[in-house]
Amino acid sequence: MSTALSTISRFIDRRQALVYPAPAVIVLFLIVVLPIGFNLYLAFTKWTVGLGQPRFIGVDNFIDLVSDERVWNGVKVMVYFSGLSLFLELVLGLLIALYFNREFRGSEIVQTIYIFPFAATPVAVALIWRIMLNPEIGVLNYLLRSIGLPGSLWVSSEQTVVLSLVLVDVWKWTPMITLIVLAGLKSLPPDPYEAARIDGASALQIFWHITLPLIRPVLIAALMLRSLDNLKEFDMIYTITQGGPGTSSETLYLYSYLVGFGFFKAGYGSALMVVVFLIVLVFNVVMNRLRLSR
Amino acid sequence: MKRKIACVALMALLCAVTVAGSASAQLNWKQFQGTEIRFLMNKHPFTTFIEPKIPDFEKLTGIKVVFEVFPEDQYRNKRTIELNAGGKLDGYMIMPGQDDLYYWKAGWLQPLDAFIADPKLTDAAWDPKDFFQSFTKASTVDGKQIGVVINAETSLLSYRKDLFDQFKLKVPTTMKELEETAKFFYGKEVDGKKMVGITLRGKGAAATSQWVDFLYSFGGSWTTPQGKSNLAGAGTVASFKFYGDLLKNYGPEGGTMLHWAESTSVFMEGKAAMIYDANVFKSLYENPKESKVAGRIGYAVIPAGPAGSVPHVSNWSLSINKNSAPERQKAAWLFIQWATNKPNALGALLAGVPAGRASAWDSPEYKSKDTQPDWTANTKKSFELGQPQWNPPVINVPEIRDITGQVIVDAIQGKDVEASAKKAAELMDKKMEL
Numbered sequence: 259m260s261t262a263l264s265t266i267s268r269f270i271d272r273r274q275a276l277v278y279p280a281p282a283v284i285v286l287f288l289i290v291v292l293p294i295g296f297n298l299y300l301a302f303t304k305w306t307v308g309l310g311q312p313r314f315i316g317v318d319n320f321i322d323l324v325s326d327e328r329v330w331n332g333v334k335v336m337v338y339f340s341g342l343s344l345f346l347e348l349v350l351g352l353l354i355a356l357y358f359n360r361e362f363r364g365s366e367i368v369q370t371i372y373i374f375p376f377a378a379t380p381v382a383v384a385l386i387w388r389i390m391l392n393p394e395i396g397v398l399n400y401l402l403r404s405i406g407l408p409g410s411l412w413v414s415s416e417q418t419v420v421l422s423l424v425l426v427d428v429w430k431w432t433p434m435i436t437l438i439v440l441a442g443l444k445s446l447p448p449d450p451y452e453a454a455r456i457d458g459a460s461a462l463q464i465f466w467h468i469t470l471p472l473i474r475p476v477l478i479a480a481l482m483l484r485s486l487d488n489l490k491e492f493d494m495i496y497t498i499t500q501g502g503p504g505t506s507s508e509t510l511y512l513y514s515y516l517v518g519f520g521f522f523k524a525g526y527g528s529a530l531m532v533v534v535f536l537i538v539l540v541f542n543v544v545m546n547r548l549r550l551s552r
Numbered sequence: 553m554k555r556k557i558a559c560v561a562l563m564a565l566l567c568a569v570t571v572a573g574s575a576s577a578q579l580n581w582k583q584f585q586g587t588e589i590r591f592l593m594n595k596h597p598f599t600t601f602i603e604p605k606i607p608d609f610e611k612l613t614g615i616k617v618v619f620e621v622f623p624e625d626q627y628r629n630k631r632t633i634e635l636n637a638g639g640k641l642d643g644y645m646i647m648p649g650q651d652d653l654y655y656w657k658a659g660w661l662q663p664l665d666a667f668i669a670d671p672k673l674t675d676a677a678w679d680p681k682d683f684f685q686s687f688t689k690a691s692t693v694d695g696k697q698i699g700v701v702i703n704a705e706t707s708l709l710s711y712r713k714d715l716f717d718q719f720k721l722k723v724p725t726t727m728k729e730l731e732e733t734a735k736f737f738y739g740k741e742v743d744g745k746k747m748v749g750i751t752l753r754g755k756g757a758a759a760t761s762q763w764v765d766f767l768y769s770f771g772g773s774w775t776t777p778q779g780k781s782n783l784a785g786a787g788t789v790a791s792f793k794f795y796g797d798l799l800k801n802y803g804p805e806g807g808t809m810l811h812w813a814e815s816t817s818v819f820m821e822g823k824a825a826m827i828y829d830a831n832v833f834k835s836l837y838e839n840p841k842e843s844k845v846a847g848r849i850g851y852a853v854i855p856a857g858p859a860g861s862v863p864h865v866s867n868w869s870l871s872i873n874k875n876s877a878p879e880r881q882k883a884a885w886l887f888i889q890w891a892t893n894k895p896n897a898l899g900a901l902l903a904g905v906p907a908g909r910a911s912a913w914d915s916p917e918y919k920s921k922d923t924q925p926d927w928t929a930n931t932k933k934s935f936e937l938g939q940p941q942w943n944p945p946v947i948n949v950p951e952i953r954d955i956t957g958q959v960i961v962d963a964i965q966g967k968d969v970e971a972s973a974k975k976a977a978e979l980m981d982k983k984m985e986l
Binding site for chain 1: 629632633635636654655657658659660755756804805806807808809814817818821823947948950951954958961962965985
C-alpha cells in the first residue's frame, strides 16, 4: 500500500510540469477546444437539428454564404456598429482618462459613479434602454419634446437604429477604456514631462509628442480587449432590437444565432460562426502587430 | 357556521362526482403508480392554471409529475435541443401549426390514436368528440393525432366601443370600412391624447401570424397548388400592401418594431382606436390593473376582404415524446387526458384560457360568468370560419416566416412591395423544405 502511494508520489514529483496543470488543461480542452473543433466540423456539414445526422458537404456552406445577402448585410452592420462605437469609446475614453488623471476634490467619488454603467448587468441595462428608446412611451423622446425638440424614432427606424445602439454601447463601455488608459497614464515616467516643460513645450505638444506615443500600446491593448466583445456584441443588440427593424441592425453574429437557434440549421450557422471567428481573429492579429511595432 | 356547512357539503358533492366519474369507467387511474414523468411547458396562462392542480392528479394516480416552465422564446429553443439530445422528457407543449411537420419528421411526436382508442387507457368520460374539429384537425399530421388542444386561439378586431358610440361609427365589416375607420381616428385628440387609428404587429416574422388573416381574406395563400411559393401572387401582394399601408398611415410610430407586447400596450394606453391581434389578449385588455381601456372594448371578426372574412385558428397542444419509454408515455397520456378533461377545460376557460372543448363554452357556469358575451360570440364565430394553416406548410417554418416578415417590414416602410415580394418568393422557393 505504502509502496503504491510512494510510487504515485514519486511519479508526481518527477512530472510536476505535467501533473499540476493537467486538470485545468483537461477542463479547458473539454469546454473550449472540443466545442470549437465540433463547430468547425459542423461548418462543413448540412444538418438541421433533429432531422437526421450531419451530412458532409465540403465547402458548400461557404459558397452559399458568399451569395447570401444577409451575410453581407451582417458584415456591413458589424463594420458600421463596431467601427463607430470602438472609435468613439477610444477617443472619449482617452479624453476622460486625461481629465481624471489630475488631483481634484472628490475625484474618487466621481470615478466610482463613472464606472457604474460598465459594472451593471448587460441584459438588465439593455432592457431599460429598450424602454427609454421607445418612440411612443420612452423617456428620451419625452425629454426631447419637453425642451421643444422633435422626438426621434431611435431604434424603430432603419436610419437611426445603429446610431442608437452605438449610443448605448458607448455609454456602457467608455468607462472600461477610461479605466485601462488611466492605469496606463498613472504608470508613465515623469522625466520626459519635466524635460518638456523645461524646454517650454505647450500642453498640446506634450500630449501629442509625449503622452500619445507613450500610451499607444495601452490604447491598443484596450481596443483589443474591447473589440473582442464588441465585434461579437450580442446581448445588448438582441435585447433591444433583435436585429430589427427588418435586418437593419442584424450583425453577422446575430444572423448566425438566428440561423443556428431560430432555424436550427446547425451546419450553415456553424459556417457563419467560423466567419465571425476569422474576422475577430484577423482584427486582433493586426492590432497586435500594431501594438508591438514601433 | 352556515357557510362552513355549505362548503363541506359542496366538497362532499364534488368528491362524490369525482368518485362516481372514475368508478363508472373501466380505466384504472392507479395503473402507473410510482412512475415519474417530466413535462416541458411554455410560460402560458394554461400552465399557470394547471400547475397548482397537479397534486390532485398525483393523488388520483400516484404518478409524480415534474413541470419545467420557460418563457416562450427560450422554451422553443430548449424543447428542440432537449428532444434532439434525447434526455428524459415525456411530454411537452407544442403549437402544431408552428412545429408539427418539423417535429414529426424528426420523430419526436407520439401518435395518440392508439391510446385514445384503448378503453384501458382512456376514460369514456373524456369524450374526444367534444373538441372542436378544426383544432383536432390542426393537431393531426399524416392522419395521426399528435396532440390534444389546451388553448384554442384565433384573432379578433378589438375596438374602443365608447369612442365608436361617441362618434356614431359602425363596426367595420369590410376592409375598406376598416381603412376608413382607421383614417377617421388617426390624429384625433381624445382625452388629451393623440390617437392612432389602429395598431398591428409589424415586427417581421412576428407579424406574419396576424397578417395571415389578411392574406386569406384578400384571397392570397402561402403556396400555389403546385407547391411553389405564392408570396408574389396577386392576392398575397394585395394583403402585404393593405397591411403595410394600414400600419404606416394610421398606426403608431415605429411600426416595424411592434411585437404583440408593444402593440397591445399602445391599445391599453388608450392611444389606439382599434387593434387586430390574438383573441386571448382580451384578458390583458380587460384587466383594469394593466389596461386603461378595460370595460370599454368591443370585439368583431376580421372585416371581409375580396375573399371574405377568413381568420386563422391556432392552438397549443400537449404532446408525448415518441422517444420516451412506453410505460412513461402511457403515464404521460393519463396526465394529458386528465389535464384536458371536461372539468379542467371549463376551469381553464373560466380562468381566461380559451378551451378547445365545446362543452366548456356551452356550460351554464361559463355563460353565467361571461362578462364579454360579445367576445365569446365572435370568438366562436371565428373558430367556425377559421383556417388552421396559419403558418407556411413547410418544415422550416421559422425561416420562411422570417423571409415573409421582411416583405411586411418593407411594406410598412413604404418600399416597393411587388419587388420585395418577388424577391421573397424566390428566396422561399430556394429555402423551402417540404
